[in-house]
Amino acid sequence: MMTTADALAALAAHPELDLLSQAHVAGYIVDGIAPIAVVRPRSEAGVIAAVRQAAAAGVPVLPWGGGTSVNGGNRLASPCLVIDLAALDQVIEYQPRDRTITAGAGLRLAALAKLVEAEGQLLPLEPPLPERATIGGALASGLSGPRRHRYGSARDLLIGSTAVLADGTCVHSGGRVAKNVAGYDLNKLWVGSAGTLAVITQASFRLWPAPPVTELALLAFPTAKAAHRAAMEIAGSPLQPLSLDLAGPATLAATAVPPADVWWLCIENGGTPAMVERLRGELRAVASRCGAERTVAVRGQEAAGVRGMLRDFGYPAAPDALLLRVVTLPSRLAEAVLATAALQDAPLPALVARAGAGMLLARWSDIEPAAARRVIVRVRAAVAALGGSVAIAHAAAAVKDGLDTWGINGGDVAIMQQVKQVYDPAGLLSPGRAPGEHEH
Amino acid sequence: MTQLSATLIRELRAIAGDSAVYHRPEDLLLFEYDGTIDRGLPGVVVYPSTTEHVSAIVRLARQHGVPLIPRGAGTGLSGGALATEGGILMPMMRMNRLLELDLENRIAVVEPGMVNLELSRLVARHDLFYAPDPSSQKACTIGGNVAENAGGPHCLALGVTANHVLGLELVLADGAIVRTGGWGIDRGGYDLTGVVVGSEGTLAVVTKVCVRLLRRPEAVRTFLAVYDSIEQATEAVAAVIGAGIVPGALEMLDRNTIRAVEPILKCGYPLDAEAVLLVEIDGLAEAVRESVARIGAVLRECGARDVRSADDPRERERLWSGRKQAFGAFGALQPNYYILDGVVPPGRLPEVLAGVYAICDRHQLQVANVFHAGDGNLHPCVLFDERTPGVTERVLAAGAEIMRLCVDAGGSISGEHGIGIEKRDYMSWIFTDDDMHAMLRLKDAFGAGNGMNPCKAFPTHAGCGEIQRGPATAKLGGEAWV
Numbered sequence: 043m044m045t046t047a048d049a050l051a052a053l054a055a056h057p058e059l060d061l062l063s064q065a066h067v068a069g070y071i072v073d074g075i076a077p078i079a080v081v082r083p084r085s086e087a088g089v090i091a092a093v094r095q096a097a098a099a100g101v102p103v104l105p106w107g108g109g110t111s112v113n114g115g116n117r118l119a120s121p122c123l124v125i126d127l128a129a130l131d132q133v134i135e136y137q138p139r140d141r142t143i144t145a146g147a148g149l150r151l152a153a154l155a156k157l158v159e160a161e162g163q164l165l166p167l168e169p170p171l172p173e174r175a176t177i178g179g180a181l182a183s184g185l186s187g188p189r190r191h192r193y194g195s196a197r198d199l200l201i202g203s204t205a206v207l208a209d210g211t212c213v214h215s216g217g218r219v220a221k222n223v224a225g226y227d228l229n230k231l232w233v234g235s236a237g238t239l240a241v242i243t244q245a246s247f248r249l250w251p252a253p254p255v256t257e258l259a260l261l262a263f264p265t266a267k268a269a270h271r272a273a274m275e276i277a278g279s280p281l282q283p284l285s286l287d288l289a290g291p292a293t294l295a296a297t298a299v300p301p302a303d304v305w306w307l308c309i310e311n312g313g314t315p316a317m318v319e320r321l322r323g324e325l326r327a328v329a330s331r332c333g334a335e336r337t338v339a340v341r342g343q344e345a346a347g348v349r350g351m352l353r354d355f356g357y358p359a360a361p362d363a364l365l366l367r368v369v370t371l372p373s374r375l376a377e378a379v380l381a382t383a384a385l386q387d388a389p390l391p392a393l394v395a396r397a398g399a400g401m402l403l404a405r406w407s408d409i410e411p412a413a414a415r416r417v418i419v420r421v422r423a424a425v426a427a428l429g430g431s432v433a434i435a436h437a438a439a440a441v442k443d444g445l446d447t448w449g450i451n452g453g454d455v456a457i458m459q460q461v462k463q464v465y466d467p468a469g470l471l472s473p474g475r476a477p478g479e480h481e482h
Numbered sequence: 483m484t485q486l487s488a489t490l491i492r493e494l495r496a497i498a499g500d501s502a503v504y505h506r507p508e509d510l511l512l513f514e515y516d517g518t519i520d521r522g523l524p525g526v527v528v529y530p531s532t533t534e535h536v537s538a539i540v541r542l543a544r545q546h547g548v549p550l551i552p553r554g555a556g557t558g559l560s561g562g563a564l565a566t567e568g569g570i571l572m573p574m575m576r577m578n579r580l581l582e583l584d585l586e587n588r589i590a591v592v593e594p595g596m597v598n599l600e601l602s603r604l605v606a607r608h609d610l611f612y613a614p615d616p617s618s619q620k621a622c623t624i625g626g627n628v629a630e631n632a633g634g635p636h637c638l639a640l641g642v643t644a645n646h647v648l649g650l651e652l653v654l655a656d657g658a659i660v661r662t663g664g665w666g667i668d669r670g671g672y673d674l675t676g677v678v679v680g681s682e683g684t685l686a687v688v689t690k691v692c693v694r695l696l697r698r699p700e701a702v703r704t705f706l707a708v709y710d711s712i713e714q715a716t717e718a719v720a721a722v723i724g725a726g727i728v729p730g731a732l733e734m735l736d737r738n739t740i741r742a743v744e745p746i747l748k749c750g751y752p753l754d755a756e757a758v759l760l761v762e763i764d765g766l767a768e769a770v771r772e773s774v775a776r777i778g779a780v781l782r783e784c785g786a787r788d789v790r791s792a793d794d795p796r797e798r799e800r801l802w803s804g805r806k807q808a809f810g811a812f813g814a815l816q817p818n819y820y821i822l823d824g825v826v827p828p829g830r831l832p833e834v835l836a837g838v839y840a841i842c843d844r845h846q847l848q849v850a851n852v853f854h855a856g857d858g859n860l861h862p863c864v865l866f867d868e869r870t871p872g873v874t875e876r877v878l879a880a881g882a883e884i885m886r887l888c889v890d891a892g893g894s895i896s897g898e899h900g901i902g903i904e905k906r907d908y909m910s911w912i913f914t915d916d917d918m919h920a921m922l923r924l925k926d927a928f929g930a931g932n933g934m935n936p937c938k939a940f941p942t943h944a945g946c947g948e949i950q951r952g953p954a955t956a957k958l959g960g961e962a963w964v
């Protein structure tokens with residue numbers, strides 16, 4: 043069998059790969075584990091070569107996009123060869139008239155957004171830190187952002203992909219047209235698979251026209267319950283805002299919008315001026331029915347600031363921070379807030395919720411490992427009683443040790459394990475991180 | 483095809499009841515067809531009423547080593563529900579209940595045999611609807627929609643079946659009953675729901691479906707634009723999309739279609755037009771109001787000689803009637819038709835449509851095009867009389883050429899009807915062997931083996947029989963529309 047040293051020598055000599063020097067490796071430490079080496083393929087062929095060499099030597103592989111959420115997920119089980127996809131950042135095909143785009147996995151979302159914006163279009167995929175986050179990373183981590191409320195999440199936008207399996211097989215699924223039912227839809231599997239099934243190298247998306255006018259309405263409520271009631275009313279109405287986020291007390295404090303100690307419901311409206319005006323009026327009515335203390339409409343820079351905070355919430359994650367992703371049915375979100383924020387003798391978290399999706403992000407910015415583990419256990423128990431589940435989006439390695447971060451259980455976890463088994467029998471891709479790899 | 487044993491039939495009766503099992507040759511003939519021109523005769527037909535029945539039937543099939551083919555209403559257009567290899571055919575139509583309706587979260591749980599339109603009817607009084615609206619929605623089942631990842635006219639803005647299914651209950655090939663997905667809770671993990679949607683009954687049997695319901699739009703307006711050339715009409719499609727408008731639906735009907743439907747249905751399409759577009763705008767009242775001037779201008783700029791619109795439900799229904807009942811009307815032109823399903827990037831529509839006409843001309847076949855233009859999803863409908871010697875071969879040859887044309891234009895061989903048996907051998911036009919082997923690994927992950935709807939959706943392996951064809955009959959009622 044090939045040794046690690048043989049594999050690295052082969053990689054160093056490969057024309058489609060750059061093997062980074064030891065000096066750069068410090069930037070790729072995950073869960074406290076330094077990589078064996080870092081390669082930056084220049085092409086899909088380079089990715090395939092790197093994965094093949096690693097497989098031949100039995101070396102685990104960690105795909106790397108922008109590194110914004112690579113610390114999420116189960117604790118990495120062993121040092122890996124990091125495959126940094128940053129150089130796969132080409133736009134491969136963009137036809138505005140077809141409302142589709144195909145690009146390399148390493149393309150940053152901010153760059154993509156700028157490109158399509160120039161054509162009056164929009165890719166409503168908004169993971170945290172779009173200046174750094176890549177297409178591939180966003181898909182693998184399954185982070186979709188505030189506008190999923192109107193446009194759906196990553197799985198609804200992805201129409202085709204190319205990915206490299208653990209044995210180096212290059213796999214295409216879907217295509218470049220918005221409607222396509224040929225073959226099993228492997229795209230769906232890659233989304234949210236956290237780098238455990240395949241290295242995504244290329245993706246095609248359907249695009250949306252950018253709304254001509256957008257505006258952010260901020261409604262201040264005295265309690266989470268009142269804010270949640272308003273959110274449910276808006277979500278169930280024919281109004282179709284772009285986003286519907288809830289921000290807990292003090293969460294928006296860094297923005298210029300006072301007061302700080304309230305629950306803000308943040309709604310982005312989009313459309314023609316007449317539509318936006320109508321929405322503004324409707325929201326004012328909802329606000330007064332549900333007991334809002336204040337309503338503000340913000341635009342331009344100010345709106346961008348608030349939107350950015352809501353989108354980036356929890357990121358970049360400080361080493362000692364704990365970020366939980368609590369999901370329930372949307373109707374139970376207020377109870378999930380209580381279950382998460384009202385823990386005895388635990389510090390209060392900052393909270394942001396995608397209210398339409400029933401997803402609550404709770405962040406403790408600096409928490410002792412023992413306290414963090416207590417919080418996780420308690421929140422999981424309380425949320426399970428609501429029929430929801432709790433994923434650990436970020437935690438210090440010591441906290442995650444031996445813990446399952448996915449937080450899911452049910453008969454289908456066994457099938458997920460089988461899926462992992464058929465695509466990566468040797469467990470080489472993002473080792474330790476697949477669903478069901480740790481006891482829950 | 484091997485004769486099924488008397489024991490197997492007895493056991494099926496014990497599971498699902500005497501009245502649920504059919505095995506006399508004259509009964510089986512009813513199940514030999516779906517919406518295609520292909521055939522396949524099952525050895526036995528059994529109608530389960532519960533998930534437990536399904537589980538027991540699936541186990542029995544495996545134990546006896548016979549194929550198991552789940553079936554919905556049999557409206558499929560790729561042969562997916564045909565028992566081409568014999569075995570147990572399992573129509574799900576008796577499992578058709580609405581099990582849960584959560585109005586607060588706008589979620590419903592239904593059994594797979596529920597007819598698509600029935601679900602929207604059941605929730606209409608709550609101002610809700612189920613978005614995927616295949617044109618066969620008066621007959622086809624939600625289970626069949628899940629298996630094919632069905633689309634429909636309104637999928638342009640709202641998305642296809644996969645975008646509206648939140649979770650499934652499955653029976654695996656070993657009889658195990660499993661739930662996938664969060665059923666309204668976006669809980670993460672591998673998206674098994676997403677891969678089972680569109681898997682054509684080859685991975686598992688779907689026994690429950692959790693779907694998202696949408697709030698009915700506040701206002702709807704339907705536009706009819708009349709064109710003197712196909713090119714103008716296809717350009718208008720591109721122009722509408724280019725103008726940053728996402729209509730609820732954007733459908734095109736060509737001259738042959740207009741001439742078939744107008745005399746019978748009086749939908750108001752001029753008989754001398756080369757093409758008409760149906761454009762539906764829905765949403766906030768303001769959006770719809772503003773669209774009148776905006777859409778009208780775009781459609782006219784591309785050469786429409788007339789643009790009309792209606793928001794009155796009866797008038798809208800009239801405008802849609804020619805679209806909805808086109809396939810019934812084709813019966814007046816020719817006794818048989820063969821519906822194709824291909825996708826191209828919308829910008830390539832002009833040249834691809836021209837190619838479709840050229841291919842059919844060359845094969846001396848009549849073709850009518852009535853299709854989901856907004857997302858480039860073509861449905862050329864080849865009209866013929868199967869009594870003409872050799873015509874079926876020409877129809878199939880033209881069909882293959884048209885599929886190839888779509889692929890060469892950067893598209894796909896199916897937008898919504900699935901691969902089934904019809905297109906399994908074209909899969910290699912868009913996927914490599916590696917791609918397909920990677921996909922097929924999922925069969926192992928689900929433990930599906932080859933007994934679960936065998937020889938479907940992928941190129942055939944040794945052991946799959948020849949496709950049986952014809953006699954092609956126009957079995958679709960006048961209400962059917964694609």
Ligand SMILES: Cc1cc2nc3c(=O)[nH]c(=O)nc-3n(C[C@H](O)[C@H](O)[C@H](O)COP(=O)(O)OP(=O)(O)OC[C@H]3O[C@@H](n4cnc5c(N)ncnc54)[C@H](O)[C@@H]3O)c2cc1C
Nearest residue numbers: 554555556557558562617623625626629632633683688898
């Ligand atoms: C006139 C006409 C118009 C049409 N218009 C459209 C359209 O606009 N859009 C569109 O997408 N399709 C359309 N179709 C095609 C067809 O109606 C759809 O594919 C539909 O989803 C099939 O549903 P069914 O219940 O008839 O399924 P069937 O034809 O009975 O079966 C289809 C497939 O589903 C599998 N299956 C069925 N039930 C289950 C289950 N419970 N579990 C697992 N597998 C199952 C079968 O094995 C088979 O592979 C049209 C068909 C006709 C005849």
